[in-house]
Amino acid sequence: MYLAPRVVIAALGSGAGKTTISTGLMAAFVAKGLKVASAKVGPDFIDPSYHSLATSKPSCNLDPFISGPQYITELAKNASRDCDLLIIEGAMGLFDGTELQRDRDELKTDFAIGQVPLSSTAHVASLTKSPVILVVDARSISSTIAPLVKGVSKWSAEVNVAGIILNQVGSDTHESSLRNALLPLRIPVIGAIKRDPEMTLKDRHLGLVPVIENPSEIKEKISRIKNHIIGSVDLGELEAIAKSSAPLRVQSTPIQWPQGVAKxxxxxxxxxxxxxxxxxxxxxxxxxxxxxxxxxxxxxxxxxxxxxxxxxxxxxxxxxxxxxxxxxxxxxxxxxxxxxxxxxxxxxxxxxxxxxxxxxxxxxxxxxxxxxxxxxxxxxxxxxxxxxxxxxxxxxxxxxxxxxxxxxxxxxxxxxxxxxxxxxxxxxxxxxxxxxxxxxxxxxxxxxxxxxxxxxxxxxxxxxx
The missing domain is CATH 3.40.50.880 (Class I glutamine amidotransferase (GATase) domain)
Known part of the structure; x- marks a missing residue:
């Protein structure tokens, strides 16, 4: 079985708007009539509940440290079975992972150029051969966006940064400056989202407020975010990027299920x-x-x-x-x-x-x-x-x-x-x-x-x- 067309939504760091944009994209593609699957890089509990509200399907966690790298494509396959599109939301910055080793009490302290850290968003993108859409928080930046994006996009040959979504754009003039600065990189800017209080989700000390606390209010919020995304992102281009993902026949280690022990x-x-x-x-x-x-x-x-x-x-x-x-x-x-x-x-x-x-x-x-x-x-x-x-x-x-x-x-x-x-x-x-x-x-x-x-x-x- 081949893995469904897919993209990874990544960023330069936390707080860039990955969950808001990922959830809005999921809801937007569902509104277009697509069957959308979702996943979250890492062990997060809360973000997948937002995905599930947008897609009406269970989300899953893709965590190479906890689950093992050999199982990631199998987990992704199970999550996206019979779906048209798999949207994987990243965690923290694209190359933020762990130095902790899976098999021993030891830290890996060296970090070489081109390396993809264990359990990073880049690691999951590499394992699933998924193109990356980079969300860039543009609140306090203009032309400097180009060297930042170039550095991230060229860091590792294992990662394909295939598109950019500008977030927190201040004005049409600001958007024009950002787009012009990025032109030499030849990475398409597929969306520009203006600053708007509607594009924020409530949070507290451990992240977003869980869906279970107020599902109807959060569902209405996701619907408004979806409408904003539809007007700000080229969904056709994003879908084309997803369909361009390298064909990946899932031949990973099969997941073992428990034996029935007792009732x-x-x-x-x-x-x-x-x-x-x-x-x-x-x-x-x-x-x-x-x-x-x-x-x-x-x-x-x-x-x-x-x-x-x-x-x-x-x-x-x-x-x-x-x-x-x-x-x-x-x-x-x-x-x-x-x-x-x-x-x-x-x-x-x-x-x-x-x-x-x-x-x-x-x-x-x-x-x-x-x-x-x-x-x-x-x-x-x-x-x-x-x-x-x-x-x-x-x-x-x-x-x-x-x-x-x-x-x-x-x-x-x-x-x-x-x-x-x-x-x-x-x-x-x-x-x-x-x-x-x-x-x-x-x-x-x-x-x-x-x-x-x-x-x-x-x-x-x-x-x-």
Whole structure:
């Protein structure tokens, strides 16, 4: 099977408007009658939810560090099956990736000319042989745009910068200056978007406001952005660039699916405080035999019945701490199950919720720590080794994941050794019945994690029956 016609929407850095423009392009092509697929470079939870609202199809994450480079074209193929166009939104700047090695606790410190860093947008563009559309924030620039774009476009032979979209253009005169400066590069400018408050999306400390918090308002906003894109971007030229992408017959490593382990009920937190769940994780768990039952810790006063496991993903419990703290019946129910040994998988916001306190608000108290919202952003990929047996894997199992949080726990926990750009640290809470950490796991190419959690849930079920 060949990969669908495709483009990567990239930029020189964060904040250039990639998500706004990518989402608007998706909605614009859907309005033209095309079947549009979407993907996001990296481990982001929020941006793909905007893609899904624009396309009415699930988006996917393309992350070579977490999933493995050998799986990226397979994941892209699965996302774009039976579609006319695949739009891949990049992350940060085009060549921003990681120095962390996938296979050992080591940093790659050299960066040679022409190199494509691991897990960068350029890396995904290279793996999928996708032409790149470069979004350039033109707010404070004129002729200098030409050397900047030339440097990026000529850095690596593995990357084809095939078009430019100018964003935050101040006036017709400004647009003319930018276009004239770029003429010698012979890279087509396929769009120029004027500064307009309508072309911004609401955000907070970890990025955009999640769709689940106000889907109808965000859908209306995307519709307005779509109309702006239709009037500012040459969609025909962009589609032609996508169709010019090199034919890529997908012969990558096939994704292994979990073996059906057992039929067990697993509750997972969902709602405005807990919206960070990878669809691929839920799919893997389902194929391993889990019946996944959502519940909202902010509003549901009781848990679903017949549960043998609990999952608390990330989100914004710090924003909704008062609502979570006031839901005493649900907190008591969760703590009772935790004390009874139900397997629990908690990531980031889930760890905060299960701690004794989050700032001044009492939480579940299933973990002997206190959490607080801080000022320092902890961001990056991690190689994590379990220091104890857990419901996700045995002691010494290594996970690849990422962290993205301002919050901290005190104590940090003795459960894992975690290696990132800042070195090694010991963090997280791990027992045979608990995995609670600031680490986010994407298990779309690691089925054994889903199998192990379902096995843990089945062992709990057998013990209580």
């Amino acid at each position: 067990v009920g697993i509750g997972y937190a969902l709602g405005k405080a807990f919206s960070f769940n990878y669809p691929e994780n839920l799919e893997m768990l389902t194929k391993a035999g889990a019946e996944l039952i959502p519940f909202d810790p902010a509003s549901d006063e009781s848990l679903p019945e017949n549960l043998s496991g609990l999952i608390f993903g990330g989100g914004f419990p710090e924003v909704y701490a008062n609502e979570l703290g006031e839901n005493e019946p649900l907190k008591r129910a969760i703590k009772t199950l935790a004390e009874g040994g139900i397997p629990i998988w908690a990531e980031c916001g889930g760890l905060l919720y299960l701690s004794k306190r989050l700032d001044d608000v009492e939480m579940v108290g299933a973990i002997n720590c206190e959490s607080s919202f801080g000022k320092k952003l902890n961001l990056g990929y991690r190689r994590v080794k379990l220091l104890n047996d857990s419901p996700l894997g045995a002691k010494d199992t290594v996970f690849l994941g990422h962290e993205f949080h301002y919050s901290t726990s005190d104590p940090a926990g003795p459960g894992t050794s975690s290696f990132g750009r800042s070195g090694m640290s010991v963090t997280g809470f791990v027992t045979p019945r608990l995995f609670a950490s600031f680490l986010h796991l994407h298990i779309g190419t690691t089925p054994y994690i889903a199998e192990q959690f379902v096995k843990s849930a089945k062992a709990y079920l057998d013990n209580v029956e």
